[in-house]
Amino acid sequence: MQAVRSRGPSPKRSALSGTASFDPSDATHPEENHPVLCEGRVAVVSGAASGIGAAACRAFAGLKMKIALADLPSAALDAIGKELAAVVGEANVLVIPTDVSNFEQVCKLRDTVYDAWSEVGVLLNNAGVGAGPDGKTGTAYDGLDAWHHVFNTNLFGVVNVQQAFVPAMLHQENPAMIINTGSKQGITNPPGNTAYNATKAAVKSLTEGLAHELRTKADVHGIARVTAHLFVPGWTFTGLTRASGATEKPAGAWTAEETVKYMLSRVAAGDFYVICPDNETTFESDQLRIMWAAADVAQGRPALSRWHPHYKRLFEEYMREGLASTEGN
Numbered sequence: 001m002q003a004v005r006s007r008g009p010s011p012k013r014s015a016l017s018g019t020a021s022f023d024p025s026d027a028t029h030p031e032e033n034h035p036v037l038c039e040g041r042v043a044v045v046s047g048a049a050s051g052i053g054a055a056a057c058r059a060f061a062g063l064k065m066k067i068a069l070a071d072l073p074s075a076a077l078d079a080i081g082k083e084l085a086a087v088v089g090e091a092n093v094l095v096i097p098t099d100v101s102n103f104e105q106v107c108k109l110r111d112t113v114y115d116a117w118s119e120v121g122v123l124l125n126n127a128g129v130g131a132g133p134d135g136k137t138g139t140a141y142d143g144l145d146a147w148h149h150v151f152n153t154n155l156f157g158v159v160n161v162q163q164a165f166v167p168a169m170l171h172q173e174n175p176a177m178i179i180n181t182g183s184k185q186g187i188t189n190p191p192g193n194t195a196y197n198a199t200k201a202a203v204k205s206l207t208e209g210l211a212h213e214l215r216t217k218a219d220v221h222g223i224a225r226v227t228a229h230l231f232v233p234g235w236t237f238t239g240l241t242r243a244s245g246a247t248e249k250p251a252g253a254w255t256a257e258e259t260v261k262y263m264l265s266r267v268a269a270g271d272f273y274v275i276c277p278d279n280e281t282t283f284e285s286d287q288l289r290i291m292w293a294a295a296d297v298a299q300g301r302p303a304l305s306r307w308h309p310h311y312k313r314l315f316e317e318y319m320r321e322g323l324a325s326t327e328g329n
């Protein structure tokens with residue numbers, strides 16, 4: 001066994017500012033009077049037929065935006081299209097069946113949106129799958145079909161949409177934003193679904209690179225007109241969580257509406273990293289877990305030491321002390 005050299009980074013109080021937990025009903029609404037999240041602007045949402053994507057579409061309809069819904073063809077996609085048309089009017093809703101893993105279909109999605117509305121305000125890259133078409137997940141050395149399926153959807157779905165839309169968005173005069181949906185699993189890498197984790201780690205890397213590239217294109221005032229944001233949902237009750245066995249919302253999970261409400265409030269405030277809590281995991285717990293994972297690399301601990309039997313007690317102590325130090329902040 002490798003000797004335990006250090007107990008890891010002490011959680012510094014200064015790095016742990018922020019709310020101890022989030023009550024979605026208390027969310028402020030910085031999106032009010034926001035130049036992108038406002039009446040008449042266009043939202044394009046992938047994975048719009050279910051879960052977080054559907055909740056985002058409803059939130060955009062609540063802001064009186066125009067909405068393009070992209071998802072695989074399904075009755076659910078048609079149904080939410082009809083539901084939203086009843087709210088914002090048929091002329092303000094486009095239902096565009098699209099497989100985001102197919103670049104030609106994504107280009108058709110872009111052309112349909114620009115032909116209709118000539119702009120995009122919010123591009124929400126949200127389509128995602130947790131496993132292969134047969135429901136099996138990929139381990140590090142098994143399940144090649146699952147690896148291809150989750151990468152084609154979760155990573156290349158985002159790459160395709162960025163490649164198709166971003167050049168057009170850069171030519172717009174109005175500000176715009178690209179929101180890519182990652183996962184805590186792409187940051188702390190918990191054992192269990194290695195292929196999914198790897199896609200979400202790649203989405204984090206891709207979105208950080210996009211944010212930098214957009215920033216270097218900032219206009220004369222030094223302000224990027226198109227910004228990128230990494231949206232990291234907490235545990236949210238959706239089609240994805242149903243697929244892993246839950247039939248009704250577990251107490252620890254948020255609803256998709258809660259997660260979207262939190263995400264919009266943080267994105268509107270300008271955050272790049274939007275790490276959503278849930279009813280089980282506070283903002284501080286996430287911060288501590290993220291710092292522990294980074295310290296594996298910085299301090300040369302074993303991979304995924306959080307789940308290593310020799311580090312179990314140390315990790316528990318680190319969390320206990322870290323959370324105690326933030327109490328009363």
Ligand SMILES: NC(=O)c1ccc[n+]([C@@H]2O[C@H](COP(=O)([O-])OP(=O)(O)OC[C@H]3O[C@@H](n4cnc5c(N)ncnc54)[C@H](O)[C@@H]3O)[C@@H](O)[C@H]2O)c1
Binds near residue numbers: 046072101234240
């Ligand atoms: N639910 C959670 O707890 C959770 C946590 C972290 C991240 N996420 C992420 O949130 C995003 C939304 O997932 P959700 O939880 O709402 O699940 P969901 O299953 O309810 O919704 C995902 C949607 O993506 C669509 N989709 C799948 N493959 C597609 C493709 N090739 N082209 C177009 N659409 C496709 C599905 O048809 C579905 O409507 C995903 O990227 C997921 O990885 C979810």
